[in-house]
Amino acid sequence: MSDAEHTGTGTGDAAAEDPAAYVQQVMAEIAEEVRLRRASGDLPPRLERELDELFLAHSPIGVRGGDLSEALRLVDAATFIDPVVPVESERAAGAAVKKGMRTMLLWYVGWVTHQMSQSASAVSRALHIVDDHLKELERRIEAQRVPDAPIVEFPTSVAPGAWWVEPALAALAKAPGRVLHAACGDGWLVRRIVDSGVDAYGIDPRAPVVDAAELGAVDLRDEHVTEHLRAVAAAGLGGVVLSATVEGMAGGERTHLLAAIGTRLAPGGTLVIHSVGRGTWEAADAPYGADLAPGRPLRPETWCRLLEDSGYSATAQPGPDGSDFLVTAVRSGLTPYEQREPGIR
Amino acid sequence: MTTAAGRPVAVHQFLPALNPHDATGTHTLKLRDVLRAAGWRSDIFAEAVHEDLAAEAYKHWAYPEHAADGDVAVYQFTTSSAVAPFLAEQGLPLILDFHNFTSPELFAGWEPGNVTRAALAADDLALLAPEAILGLARSAYSEQTLRHAGCRRTTVTPALADYARVTANPDPRVAAELRERRAADGGADILFVGRVVPSKAQHELVKALWTYRRLYDPVARLHLVGGTSSYAYSKALYDYVEDLGLASAVRLTGEVSDAALAAYYEQADVFLSLSVHEGFGVPLVEAMTAGLPIVARGAGAGAVTQTVRDAALVLESGDPAYVAAALHRVCTDDVLRRTLADNGRHRAAELQGEKVGHEFVEAIAGVVGRP
Numbered sequence: 258m259s260d261a262e263h264t265g266t267g268t269g270d271a272a273a274e275d276p277a278a279y280v281q282q283v284m285a286e287i288a289e290e291v292r293l294r295r296a297s298g299d300l301p302p303r304l305e306r307e308l309d310e311l312f313l314a315h316s317p318i319g320v321r322g323g324d325l326s327e328a329l330r331l332v333d334a335a336t337f338i339d340p341v342v343p344v345e346s347e348r349a350a351g352a353a354v355k356k357g358m359r360t361m362l363l364w365y366v367g368w369v370t371h372q373m374s375q376s377a378s379a380v381s382r383a384l385h386i387v388d389d390h391l392k393e394l395e396r397r398i399e400a401q402r403v404p405d406a407p408i409v410e411f412p413t414s415v416a417p418g419a420w421w422v423e424p425a426l427a428a429l430a431k432a433p434g435r436v437l438h439a440a441c442g443d444g445w446l447v448r449r450i451v452d453s454g455v456d457a458y459g460i461d462p463r464a465p466v467v468d469a470a471e472l473g474a475v476d477l478r479d480e481h482v483t484e485h486l487r488a489v490a491a492a493g494l495g496g497v498v499l500s501a502t503v504e505g506m507a508g509g510e511r512t513h514l515l516a517a518i519g520t521r522l523a524p525g526g527t528l529v530i531h532s533v534g535r536g537t538w539e540a541a542d543a544p545y546g547a548d549l550a551p552g553r554p555l556r557p558e559t560w561c562r563l564l565e566d567s568g569y570s571a572t573a574q575p576g577p578d579g580s581d582f583l584v585t586a587v588r589s590g591l592t593p594y595e596q597r598e599p600g601i602r
Numbered sequence: 603m604t605t606a607a608g609r610p611v612a613v614h615q616f617l618p619a620l621n622p623h624d625a626t627g628t629h630t631l632k633l634r635d636v637l638r639a640a641g642w643r644s645d646i647f648a649e650a651v652h653e654d655l656a657a658e659a660y661k662h663w664a665y666p667e668h669a670a671d672g673d674v675a676v677y678q679f680t681t682s683s684a685v686a687p688f689l690a691e692q693g694l695p696l697i698l699d700f701h702n703f704t705s706p707e708l709f710a711g712w713e714p715g716n717v718t719r720a721a722l723a724a725d726d727l728a729l730l731a732p733e734a735i736l737g738l739a740r741s742a743y744s745e746q747t748l749r750h751a752g753c754r755r756t757t758v759t760p761a762l763a764d765y766a767r768v769t770a771n772p773d774p775r776v777a778a779e780l781r782e783r784r785a786a787d788g789g790a791d792i793l794f795v796g797r798v799v800p801s802k803a804q805h806e807l808v809k810a811l812w813t814y815r816r817l818y819d820p821v822a823r824l825h826l827v828g829g830t831s832s833y834a835y836s837k838a839l840y841d842y843v844e845d846l847g848l849a850s851a852v853r854l855t856g857e858v859s860d861a862a863l864a865a866y867y868e869q870a871d872v873f874l875s876l877s878v879h880e881g882f883g884v885p886l887v888e889a890m891t892a893g894l895p896i897v898a899r900g901a902g903a904g905a906v907t908q909t910v911r912d913a914a915l916v917l918e919s920g921d922p923a924y925v926a927a928a929l930h931r932v933c934t935d936d937v938l939r940r941t942l943a944d945n946g947r948h949r950a951a952e953l954q955g956e957k958v959g960h961e962f963v964e965a966i967a968g969v970v971g972r973p
Contacts, residue, residue: 272937276945277912283931283938284915290927299817300923308809308922311845315838317711434918490806490899491878493919523918 288456295476306478309488325388332384336377340370405481406505408440408463409546411533414581415501417445421583424574425498425529426453428585433525434495439482440502443470451475455496460485483510486517494521500531504538505550519567522588528569530560530584537580557582611672611970612643615699618683619650620659623860625761625884626680626701631658632762633676633699636959637966641973649685662688674970676738677730679703682722690729697966698734698753701761702744702881702904703727708801713832716799727751736969738962740882741905755969759961760953761882768888772868773861780869789821790933793870793894795863795885796877798830798854803899804839806876806920810929812846813922818930822851824874827866829857867892872932876920880904886914887953890946895939897928909953913946 272279294300340363344355413419425446429436432455438447441459443466450457458476461467467479478485482502497518503511518528538547538554555563557573564571564586571586615634621627630646637644645668646659660668662685675694677685680701689696706720731737731751738759739745745756784791792811796802804826811824830836836854843852858866873889875898880886886909889896896914900907907916915928915938932938967973 272941276941279937279941280912280915283935287915287924287927287931290931291921291923294817294923294927300813305809305922308812308846312805312809312838312842315841315845317834317838435921490803490920493921495918 292451292456300476303478306480306488325384325391329381329384329388332377332381336374336381338370338374338377340367342366403507403509403551404549405510406502406507406550406552407546408461408501409505409544409550410440410442410501411537411544411581414533414537414576415442415531417449419531420576421531421574421581422446422449424583424585425531426450428527428529429453429455429457429496429498432495432527433523434493436496436498436527437485437489437494438498438500439485440500441477442466444475444477446498446500447475447477450498457496483514483517486514486521489521491520492523492526494518494526495523496527496529497522498529498531503530504532504554505547505552507551511552515563515567519588524588526588528564528584528586528588530586531581532557532560532584533581534579557584560584561586611674611973612645612670613637613674613676613697613966613970614643614645614647614665614668615676615678616647616662616665616685616689617678618648618681618685619652620646620648620655621652622654623857625763626678627652627655628764629699629701629762630678631655632764632959633962634658636762636962639959640963640967647685649683665692674966676966679723679727679730682719682726686726686730690733695970696730696734697736697738697969698730698748699738700727700744700748700881701740702747702879704799704801704879708879709799709832712800712834716832736965738965741908743905743908744881757965759965760958761884761887762958762962763884763887763954765888765891765950765954767860768864768867768892770864771861772865773859774865776858776862776865777869780865783823784869787821789819789823790871790929791869792822792824792872792874792929793827793866793889794825794874795827795866795888796875797828798826798836798839799832800835801879802828802877803920804835805842806922806925807874808839808843808846808848808852810874810876810920810922810925811851812848814926814929815848815851817923817926819933822929824848824852825855825866825870826852827855827858827863863888864892867894870894872897872929874925874929875899875906876925877904877906880906880909883909886910887950890950891954893943893947895932895942896946897925897932911945911949913942913949915942 342359344352344359346352346355426449429450430453436450436455436457438450438457438459441447441461444459447457447459460478460480460482462479462481464479467477470477506514522528532554535554537543557575561571561573561584564584568589569586570589571584574583576582615630617626617630620630634644634646647662647665648659649662651659651661673694674697675689675692676697676699677689678699678701681703703723704720706717709716709720728751731748731753734753735755737748737753737756739748739756740761742758745758748756780791794804794807798804807824807826811822815822843849867888873894873896875886875896877899882905886896886906890913896910898906898910898914898916899920900916900918910916915932917924917928
């Protein structure tokens with residue numbers, strides 16, 4: 258064990274008087290230590306992702322989301338079962354004995370392995386047919402695919418001086434864990450959250466924006482929110498902020514995003530959504546991304562209903578000029594899915 | 603309550619498998635002794651019985667030969683089993699002693715067989731819970747699962763375990779080896795005890811060790827004690843350890859004897875759990891009994907926070923930066939170590955001893971009457 262660094266009498270007295278308060282103080286100091294470590298560059302933003310990717314590389318195809326073709330290559334490679342077992346031996350007579358046994362048993366083992374190989378080949382052929390059908394279906398679906406929503410930033414409403422920043426910070430003040438800001442841009446809001454004493458990091462699919470950001474004390478990564486959430490542990494987040502993210506989403510993408518957040522957000526965690534209203538979205542001076550997006554903004558009332566149906570307690574706050582709004586929602590202990598399926602936790 | 607023949611009511615136990623050195627097996631044998639001491643007749647019936655315990659139990663299908671009026675069944679629910687539909691057919695007053703089970707999605711992609719088994723366990727629970735006259739859960743977390751499954755009357759009772767095994771007679775050879783390695787290299791010894799399966803997230807422990815070594819203690823070691831029921835996960839874990847250059851720092855021991863386990867608890871500096879599913883967490887109580895400070899993931903980890911209460915640094919996630927900082931603090935702050943160890947011994951005392959057996963007797967007597 259390393260040399261003790263926290264052994265002062267004063268510390269011991271404080272712990273003896275109120276152990277719970279001392280542990281709480283330690284947790285706060287650990288959070289500060291992590292912040293300082295990140296700020297010093299000891300833990301580059303890419304590092305954790307690289308560690309995760311390295312483990313995924315060793316995981317089965319189903320875990321790392323590999324495709325059917327890759328799985329079929331493995332099936333094909335394992336289809337033939339070789340009845341001629343190796344006979345090498347470290348003992349002098351071992352190889353001869355093994356070879357004799359192999360010769361005697363080959364008629365039996367060969368008959369069994371031949372049938373197993375035939376069975377495996379039949380399964381492999383069937384899987385290839387399924388793969389061909391799936392590829393054809395994918396080709397047809399691709400032609401009708403609804404594109405993912407782009408990040409659409411309205412410069413006046415997604416900026417450091419925006420009216421909703423303070424209410425968002427207040428809502429996140431007691432987040433039970435790290436806060437994720439999706440579409441974080443250069444990290445302006447992440448810095449504000451960190452400055453308020455809450456550990457936070459940001460992701461943004463616009464790599465040039467993230468690359469150009471001054472990292473300093475903040476942890477920013479160039480990732481899409483849905484892909485990023487796949488790598489986050491269940492209940493691993495204390496808060497999520499979505500800005501310039503959800504307005505243009507189609508129903509399916511929005512549903513997937515909310516489902517992913519629902520499992521990654523810890524009980525009591527906070528979801529903050531900033532969105533422009535439909536008038537702003539459809540205005541003549543709206544960013545061109547608004548035209549290209551597959552969906553359109555939901556009304557604040559709809560967000561509240563949607564989130565409450567998903568196990569949150571939600572409130573909406575309109576902006577001063579009615580052009581945008583903020584929704585804050587706190588996740589309950591159990592998701593509705595968990596409440597419906599009590600055996601599944 | 604007695605039968606017409608004047609014999610005390612029998613409270614028999616049923617379970618999927620009775621194994622030695624297994625939390626459920628130990629619990630079942632101890633509960634049998636508690637029930638008999640209270641005056642009930644009590645035998646054990648299992649789908650599978652380990653040969654070392656052949657004299658302790660009957661096969662479940664042999665129960666009709668032993669059946670008598672007034673019998674009550676206690677089902678040790680751990681996984682899917684032919685015992686569940688068998689009990690449903692018997693129509694006995696049923697008490698579910700619920701140890702929880704790993705949910706199917708935690709095995710998804712790793713072990714198709716385990717996914718199916720876990721899904722069938724959910725079906726078994728849905729079959730039995732609404733019929734049970736009482737549900738005994740290891741934790742409030744598991745109690746919630748029981749209630750959602752339709753169990754109308756529930757209570758929380760800790761596991762009956764042999765915690766003395768983690769302090770009695772540490773294997774001197776294992777202890778000496780651990781001591782000598784630390785004397786030679788320095789660095790902290792981090793311990794986790796549990797089966798090597800995806801839900802215990804040993805890969806996150808390895809990730810945390812790598813980060814801890816990078817930031818604080820370049821020669822720290824991780825000991826992963828426990829067998830496996832997932833070859834795919836174990837292999838991925840081995841390969842991950844190799845790729846990170848941690849082969850000499852991470853030891854996967856497999857199953858160990860009680861004495862070796864005691865040596866690991868004795869020699870470790872900290873117990874680290876980043877498990878994402880614990881119905882109770884017997885190793886957490888073992889660590890507390892051994893006076894070992896604990897760092898654990900709390901959110902999304904099932905009953906961990908309920909089991910450890912104030913005896914651990916409970917983290918909201920497995921974020922390696924936080925885990926590394928917490929490990930560093932526990933390994934360098936004597937006051938914190940003492941505080942956590944004291945809290946742990948106190949908490950462990952609440953979860954063991956004769957009073958736990960008494961809680962079972964009271965709970966069961968509350969629904970079937972006293973023997």
